[in-house]
Amino acid sequence: xQSVAQPEDxxxxxxxxxxxxxCTYSVSGNPYLxxxxxxxxxxxxxxLKYITGDNLVKGSYGFEAxxxxxxxxxxxxxxxxxxxxxALYFCAVRVLAPTDSWGKLQFxxxxxxVVTP
Amino acid sequence: xGGITQSPKYLFRKEGQNVTLSCEQxxxxxxxxWYRQDPGQGLRLIYYSQIVNDFQKGDIAEGYxxxxxxxxxxxxxxxxxxxxxxxxxxxxSRGRTSGSGPDTQYFGPGTRLTxx
Numbered sequence: 350x351q352s353v354a355q356p357e358d359x360x361x362x363x364x365x366x367x368x369x370x371x372c373t374y375s376v377s378g379n380p381y382l383x384x385x386x387x388x389x390x391x392x393x394x395x396x397l398k399y400i401t402g403d404n405l406v407k408g409s410y411g412f413e414a415x416x417x418x419x420x421x422x423x424x425x426x427x428x429x430x431x432x433x434x435x436a437l438y439f440c441a442v443r444v445l446a447p448t449d450s451w452g453k454l455q456f457x458x459x460x461x462x463v464v465t466p
Numbered sequence: 467x468g469g470i471t472q473s474p475k476y477l478f479r480k481e482g483q484n485v486t487l488s489c490e491q492x493x494x495x496x497x498x499x500w501y502r503q504d505p506g507q508g509l510r511l512i513y514y515s516q517i518v519n520d521f522q523k524g525d526i527a528e529g530y531x532x533x534x535x536x537x538x539x540x541x542x543x544x545x546x547x548x549x550x551x552x553x554x555x556x557x558x559s560r561g562r563t564s565g566s567g568p569d570t571q572y573f574g575p576g577t578r579l580t581x582x
Contacts, residue, residue, distance in 0.1 A: 358506075381569060392470075392556055392573035393509075400569060439508060443569070451497065451516070451560070453524065454571060456508040 351376045353442040355457035363465055368430040370460045372423045372440030381443035382423040383454065384414055386436050393439060399423060410434070430464045437461050469493040470574035472557050477579045479544070479551070487542045487555055487577045495561030498540035499571065502526060503554040512555075515540055544579065552581045 353374045362368050374380055381400055385393040397408025404416045414425045425438060437459045445452040470491045479485045491498065497516050501509040511524030515534040529548025534540055540559075544551045555578075558571040 383570070385573075390554075390576070390578070392472075392575045393558075395570055395572060398570060451569075453499075453511055453514060456510075458506060458508040 351442070351444045351455065353440055353455055353457045355438075355440055355460045357460050358458075359461040359463060361463045361465065362430050364432055365429050368425075368427040368434065368462065368464070370425040370438050370440075370462060372425065372457060374421050374423060374440075374442045376442055376444060378445065380416075380423075382414075382416065383441040383443075384408065384412070384423075384425050385439045385441065386410075387439065387459075388436050396425070396438075430462075432464050432466055435462055435464045470557060470559055470572060472555075472574040472577050474577060475575065477577055479579065479581050481581055482546045484543055484545050485579065487544065487557075487579070489540045489542065489557035489574060491538055491540075491557075491559045491574075493559055493561060493572065494537070495559035495572075496537070497560040498534070499558040499560070500524075500530075500532065500540070500542045501556045501558065503556060503576075509556065512542065551579055554578050 383398045384396040387393045396412050397406050399406050399416045407413045412427050439459050440457040441454045443452050444455045473488045499514040500512040503509050510526050512530050513532040515521035518537050521534050531543045554576050556576045557574040560571045
């Protein structure tokens, strides 16, 4: 089955410390992987994606993610967390569908990040 | 959220009533999507449309209906057949946008539906 998992419901980190949000996936073929962030009562904001190329992907607001094919992971990272990074983070993977050429996104359950001053 | 609007932001419905959620985009994207978000469950796909006058059921289409008569509009109707409609509903579109390729979905601000 094609799926994506975020093993941590919540990640707590002190401001200024490194932040890592974990994501693992299981798909057929080459994965398209995405990270989004959601603030309370708002829509999702796109952070970054991996389609092909360099395994280290840089995105918005100082975030980056590393694609690891052997471990089927796509962890989100930020070297120095800010209080304003406190939000809900979603990992997503493209799942191919027989009825259309692009497929659809399957989302993880989300990880709540809490950054304390 | 820029380029995709959803209205209303909050919606209250009595049991047994149908209600329609609006989604409009000015990004010239071909593909549009509707998701439902419940606490602790991430996003689940309700319906999607790759092109005007065509749409497909997602993972939880029962009790919902959509139309795609115009490229920029993809309204979602929550019918009385939907057993538990209280949720946060998100619309998205996918296509080429400055600084990104054609594979990225962009989301609207969402509509919170509450059944009284």
